[in-house]
Amino acid sequence: MTIPGSFLDQAAPLLAAHPADLSLSLRFGQAAILVHTNSRALFDKLARYYADFSGDGSPPDIEVTAIECPPPVWDLPYATKEREPGKTKIKEQYVDYPDGRVVRKLLTGLVLCFGGGRNYAFGPCTDNDNQVVNFINNRFIERVIRQGALLFHAAGVAEAGRGLVMSGFSGAGKSTLALRLMARGVDFVSNDRIMIRRDGEALTMSGIPKMPRVNPGTVLFDDHLGPVMSEEDRRRFSALPQAELWDLEHKYDAMIDDCYGPGRFRLHSAMAGLVILTWKRTGEPMRAARVDLRQRRDLLPAFMKDVGLFFEENGPGQAGASATAEDYLALLGDCPVLEISGGVDFEAAAEACLEFLRQEK
Numbered sequence: 001m002t003i004p005g006s007f008l009d010q011a012a013p014l015l016a017a018h019p020a021d022l023s024l025s026l027r028f029g030q031a032a033i034l035v036h037t038n039s040r041a042l043f044d045k046l047a048r049y050y051a052d053f054s055g056d057g058s059p060p061d062i063e064v065t066a067i068e069c070p071p072p073v074w075d076l077p078y079a080t081k082e083r084e085p086g087k088t089k090i091k092e093q094y095v096d097y098p099d100g101r102v103v104r105k106l107l108t109g110l111v112l113c114f115g116g117g118r119n120y121a122f123g124p125c126t127d128n129d130n131q132v133v134n135f136i137n138n139r140f141i142e143r144v145i146r147q148g149a150l151l152f153h154a155a156g157v158a159e160a161g162r163g164l165v166m167s168g169f170s171g172a173g174k175s176t177l178a179l180r181l182m183a184r185g186v187d188f189v190s191n192d193r194i195m196i197r198r199d200g201e202a203l204t205m206s207g208i209p210k211m212p213r214v215n216p217g218t219v220l221f222d223d224h225l226g227p228v229m230s231e232e233d234r235r236r237f238s239a240l241p242q243a244e245l246w247d248l249e250h251k252y253d254a255m256i257d258d259c260y261g262p263g264r265f266r267l268h269s270a271m272a273g274l275v276i277l278t279w280k281r282t283g284e285p286m287r288a289a290r291v292d293l294r295q296r297r298d299l300l301p302a303f304m305k306d307v308g309l310f311f312e313e314n315g316p317g318q319a320g321a322s323a324t325a326e327d328y329l330a331l332l333g334d335c336p337v338l339e340i341s342g343g344v345d346f347e348a349a350a351e352a353c354l355e356f357l358r359q360e361k
Contacts (some may be wrong), residue, residue, distance in 0.1 A: 005098075006097055006099050007102050007113045018069050019038060020066075022037050024046055025056065025057050026054060027053055027055040027056065028209055032060045036064070037065070037066045062143060064119040068125050078095050094309055101113070103309050108131060109124060110122070112310075137193075137209065140208060141310075144197075156188075156194045158189050159357060164271075166277065168303075177277070182224070184354060186354075188266070189207040190205075196271060204268065204269070207268070213252065213253060217248070220234070226259075246281065273336040273356055275356065276339050277349075279343060280344070285343060286344070288340050288352035290337065296339070340352060
């Protein structure tokens with residue numbers, strides 16, 4: 001539903017009342033990002049989070065303004081976004097204007113507005129800095145998609161300039177597998193979202209600067225992740241059965257520098273292969289086998305990703321939002337694909353992924 005007027009009718013009074021006099025320069029690959037805020041606490045959190053992606057003050061390709069203020073209460077005819085498959089909560093409402101979209105986060109009261117290159121976040125931004133990070137990253141995702149990429153529900157790693165994309169439905173363990181591979185020396189490219197485009201005969205993968213979000217079970221069984229959990233949490237979660245740990249909604253941000261050392265987060269790489277996780281929590285052994293996606297179209301939903309609410313439908317450049325299964329198959333072409341099935345075994349899967357990546361040289 002599109003209503004008359006402009007989202008600026010709602011945003012302008014808050015922008016005037018809360019001047020954003022702090023600016024953080026970032027660089028995501030070839031894109032210069034400038035974030036404005038009125039909150040020193042939020043500025044410091046974002047500077048820490050994006051420490052590997054600091055900018056040089058270049059003219060911005062993307063600007064985002066995050067205003068710390070009480071949750072806006074706007075009398076708008078919001079529509080409720082349906083719950084995504086595998087998710088348990090309805091999290092967002094939205095309304096469209098001719099010049100953009102307003103999205104309200106139901107759980108936090110944060111309100112996000114975007115359109116025509118104007119991107120604003122209003123509300124308790126500091127306490128919900130993860131949602132501000134997602135908003136910033138979504139503006140970057142849209143930019144890359146409009147340059148010809150398709151969006152994948154996947155994590156990514158790279159070794160010696162060769163990237164591996166790891167996909168699977170929510171909860172399959174993409175991020176955990178990526179971190180197990182990092183423990184073996186590869187670099188991190190992305191968590192949960194990857195954009196892939198074809199450059200001539202080659203595929204290029206672009207990640208987003210989003211730290212892996214890991215559950216307590218992942219932390220307890222990976223020594224590298226020790227810094228993310230307090231001793232109190234460690235004692236509490238260590239007492240739970242492993243099956244219960246797997247299903248916990250509790251998440252930690254695993255800061256790559258803290259856990260694996262500096263210089264291990266790279267946003268771009270040539271793509272060498274795609275891994276699809278279809279395994280289950282059973283007592284079966286893990287299995288790894290090459291597959292042909294044109295013969296296994298049942299695997300496509302594991303990595304196809306709708307661009308969601310934060311894609312400006314009438315924005316410039318290529319659409320990308322209406323990509324079909326055929327578009328994904330055409331993009332991937334003869335890219336090698338490995339299916340990992342059977343029972344969950346991260347150590348065995350990490351070895352299989354490394355062998356797969358290195359064989360493709």
